[in-house]
Amino acid sequence: MxxxxxxxxxxxxxxxxxxxxxxxxxxxxxxxxxxxxxxxxxxxxxxxxxxxxxxxxxxxxxxxxxxxxxxxxxxxxxxxxxxxxxxxxxxxxxxxxxxxxxxxxxxxxxxxxxxxxxxxxxxxxxxxVIFEAGEIASAAGQPMQRYGAYRKRWWEQWRTSAPRVLTVPRPVSQHATGIETSRELPGAADLGYEQLTPTIPGGEREARTRLKWFLKGPLGGYATGRNLPALDETSMLSPYFRFGALSTRSAAQAALMTFARQDQAWRAGAQTWVDELIWRDFFQHILASFPHVATGPFRPTAVPPHRTDRRLYEAWSRGRTGFPLVDAGMRQLNETGWMHNRVRMVVASFLVKDLRLDWRLGERYFMERLLDADQAANNGNWQWCASTGTDAMPSYRIFNPALQAKKFDPTGDYIRRYVPELASVPTKYIHAPETLGIDEQSRYACRLGQDYPLPIVDHKEARVRYLREKPVR
Ligand SMILES: Cc1cc2nc3c(=O)[nH]c(=O)nc-3n(C[C@H](O)[C@H](O)[C@H](O)COP(=O)(O)OP(=O)(O)OC[C@H]3O[C@@H](n4cnc5c(N)ncnc54)[C@H](O)[C@@H]3O)c2cc1C
Known part of the structure; x- marks a missing residue:
């Protein structure tokens, strides 16, 4: 045949x-x-x-x-x-x-x-995915809506029927239908896109090498290291999963196979990492089971207050908000096509809750820029941050960008990497450069309003306003 x-x-x-x-x-x-x-x-x-x-x-x-x-x-x-x-x-x-x-x-x-x-x-x-929508359902056979319960069922399913990982097929002796060679692939420009060298190199070989490196080292410290954007402590495999250059089944299995030879902390790392792959399955399942999320909130009554303001959107997308962690994240995205997960959460919360812009603007911007742009993961996470999703962050929870920066980038190394205007600013000011005095601004070559913007909103006021206007759950 x-x-x-x-x-x-x-x-x-x-x-x-x-x-x-x-x-x-x-x-x-x-x-x-x-x-x-x-x-x-x-x-x-x-x-x-x-x-x-x-x-x-x-x-x-x-x-x-x-x-x-x-x-x-x-x-x-x-x-x-x-x-x-x-x-x-x-x-x-x-x-x-x-x-x-x-x-x-x-x-x-x-x-x-x-x-x-x-x-x-x-x-x-x-x-x-590892388990499709329908393979994991509630006791009544309904699609599950909460990650916690879904995760529990996912692990049960894995224990009872861990999917088989297939080996690479053997070379075949025949040539199909006399077609003996491949034509050279078109370039990005031929397809109407800009020709770029991806900052993460594509391909299955690269993916397998990256997975091996990750399993040997960072996996062990993943439970804590994954929140620190200045460190190379996450797998950065998401673009490979997006294009299927690596299967999530085989990656989960490989991570769990490290269990036997490692200590408690390592196991916590491996388990937490597989939990992230479960988030991935979960959002695929949400999109497949509740397709209305593609165009609007999961809960139709949960529409966050929003306004139209081109100036604020431009400042956010270009990384010119005056909030260093937000700006570093958006510039990382614009320059590299990737952004650390913790920072994705901060910039998304900022767009929705501080700037009060429509979360779908951010969702679209991410889709256009990310190397790992994936409708299910992107939509699910944006809805999570906008408090409109299934298992979303409560709408009263609003990230404070400066406190997030202090906690997860305490030395400011991540910020300085992507916001060169702040390169000379000492750590005590790096999370709130608007507090620099006039003399310090010239000493550290960072004139506020010229080299680096003043904050485009007052976080405290924005928070109060959002809480006043937010929809009741
Ligand atoms: C606003 C926002 C938008 C996002 N958009 C996307 C997107 O378009 N595509 C995408 O793949 N991820 C998206 N994510 C999820 C997450 O940020 C990335 O998957 C993660 O940063 C990829 O880095 P990594 O491969 O080093 O992840 P690791 O920390 O090594 O995690 C391993 C894998 O688990 C999966 N994963 C991890 N976190 C999540 C999560 N929160 N949701 C779903 N899957 C997850 C990814 O496939 C990831 O490669 C988004 C998160 C936010 C907050």
Missing amino acids: KGLVWFKRDLRVHDQPALTAALAECDEVIPLFVFDEPLLRSGQFGSACVNFMLRCLDDLGRSLAALGIPLQWRRGEPVEEVLRMARESGVEAVYWNRDYELAARTRDDAVRHALMQHGIAVHTFKDH
Whole structure:
């Protein structure tokens, strides 16, 4: 039998369910990637993300060539391109891994329908999550809405049916349908994006190397180190998970395998890290089970007060708010396409609760800039920070950016890395530079209102106002 594997956000060969099944069931296999024109034109993703994806594809192409099945690619409307490739090559079955984003589900249903109309079988697989929506439900069989209860069920499920991790398939001797080579991939510019060198290098090889490094060292201190943005203490694997250059199943299993040979603190680190992967599954499950979250709050009555103010939004997005931790975070995002999780929470709370801007503006900005831009994780976290989500932060809880900075960046190293205007400012002022006197401003080369902005809002006043206007839960 001749089969086609449609790669989407699963750009790897290890632990790849669709690829493994196709190679087991078919004599000839064609791997295909389609540059989805409508998606590329939608403006949903930015250049950083697209460049990262291209690196992952390049690496995948090399791995598939080594397996004897060169990657084919097309550009256009996926329904037409997958069907055309399948029909031209005389394929009898198409294999792919499931995606839970709303537009992807609609697209995949359309592809399935078109293929089946032409008598071509479709086989789909769980891949992007460890447990799919439906595998973890309440006692009454309903989708779960609270992370705590979901997490408990997740661990029970893992203990009773830990998913199997697949090995890399063996090279195949045949070449599919006489297609012996891959065409060179397009560059970002060909796709209408800026050509960049991603600050995190893409590809399955890089992902596996990064995972090994993380499991050998930072994992042990993760339970405490993960909150400190100045340190390299988190895995930075999220972009690889986003594009499937690494499977979360295999990463969770590898982390838990370190349990046996380590002490209590190490185990706490490994367990906390897997809990983060559970947050990832949880938000995928929320998006799949409650699709209305894609466009509005999970709880329709929970609309935070908001106004339109272009000036405040510009200051936030450019990292010119006068709040050093917020500014460092936004500049890290703008320069590198990544931001530390603790800082993501602080900048999101600041946008919603201090600036009183619509959380969806922030959600969109993150999608356009992040290397790991993922609809489910991004939406779920923004709703968490805006107190509109399932298991959200209570609306009376408002991060104080200066206190957060003191606690999680006590020496100011993270702030100084991304806000060079504050490079010479001593630690005692770094979290509140507006308290610098005139003489100190010139001594430390930081004139307020010129080199570095004065705070664009008064946090105390903003807090009181937000609390007065916030919706009642
Ligand atoms: C406002 C906001 C927006 C976010 N947008 C995204 C996004 O678009 N894509 C994205 O992958 N993550 C998003 N996150 C979650 C989190 O910030 C990143 O997953 C994390 O910073 C990635 O770094 P890491 O790989 O070093 O994580 P680690 O700390 O090493 O954690 C391991 C993995 O667990 C998952 N994870 C960790 N924290 C979370 C979380 N809070 N929610 C869901 N999954 C999590 C990620 O896949 C991560 O790679 C967002 C968080 C906030 C507060």
